[in-house]
Amino acid sequence: MPTRFVFRFIPFCATLVVAAAGIALGQWQTHRAEEKLALQQRMQARGSAAPLNGLPLDASDAEFRPIRLRGHYLAQWTLYLENRPYNGAVGFHVLTLFQPEGSAQAVVVARGWAPRDAADRTRVPQVPPPSGMTEVEGILRKDAGHVMQLGTADAPRPQAILQNLDLSALAAASGLSIAPLVIEQSGAAGDTLVRDWPAPSLGIDRHRGYAVQWYALAAMALLFFIVTGFKRGRHDKA
Structure with a gap:
């Protein structure tokens, strides 16, 4: 057939x-x-540009740009983002507010990673930032990264352990004007923090x-x- x-x-x-x-x-x-x-x-083009020497006016076009600022840390406003593993180890991203010289805005500096105390989960790493006038260099990011939020987010406070960083909540808690960007610090800073930031997963x-x-x-x-x-x-x- x-x-x-x-x-x-x-x-x-x-x-x-x-x-x-x-x-x-x-x-x-x-x-x-x-x-x-x-x-x-765009990331590659911005990353190869000359470092900014001041906080940008337009944050939307500034992400991934290198930046170099002079100013001083507001050491009391150090925060710890938990659930940030590195090479299989549990730890924190250590963040500290930084006041650039001649700027009305402060900016959050992600200073690096530190391990968590396995015996006492409420204990935070004691890695104080430099005192006095200092220089910070790094890469601008739009935020400090996010993990799954468990429960209601706590309000930012000095030395707080947080799951995620809310810049507007930090501005309200600190009473400061804070730039809508985060600096991922690079280079050596004379401390024990690890600055091997994960590349954005596209x-x-x-x-x-x-x-x-x-x-x-x-x-x-x-x-x-x-x-x-x-x-x-x-x-x-x-």
């Missing part, structure tokens, strides 16, 4: 829905990969991989409809 294709309306409609969904989702993932690639290129390859999977789903739906249509045709009488 000759093989022929039998068109079936309902399977055809289902195939169109699956194929359209696969193509749409594949295009969305491709678009996300292109956005992340453009962000990566996930470009992940988005591309998801796009391939969605396009493959669309192609498989079309192929399945065609193949099953021919198989059905073998059993139909001419």
